[in-house]
Amino acid sequence: MLRGASKDILNEVERNLQDAMNVARNVMVDARLVPGGGAVEMALAHVSTRFISFSHYCLLLCTREQRKAKYCD
Numbered sequence: 001m002l003r004g005a006s007k008d009i010l011n012e013v014e015r016n017l018q019d020a021m022n023v024a025r026n027v028m029v030d031a032r033l034v035p036g037g038g039a040v041e042m043a044l045a046h047v048s049t050r051f052i053s054f055s056h057y058c059l060l061l062c063t064r065e066q067r068k069a070k071y072c073d
Helices: 007-029 039-048 054-061 064-068
Strands: none
Touching: none
């Protein structure tokens, strides 16, 4: 049983639930997956953390003014 503020919200929740169940069923039937949106960025972020520390990465992003104000230490 689903409850919501309006019929539109209920319909959207029901549709999303059906989509999620269809995805689960499709994965069980055919386990091949194609990486979706954001997969490349997540993989690059995962690999880059092995080569650069977070504090060093923050220093790279800091502006000169921020470095002068010692916000990036």
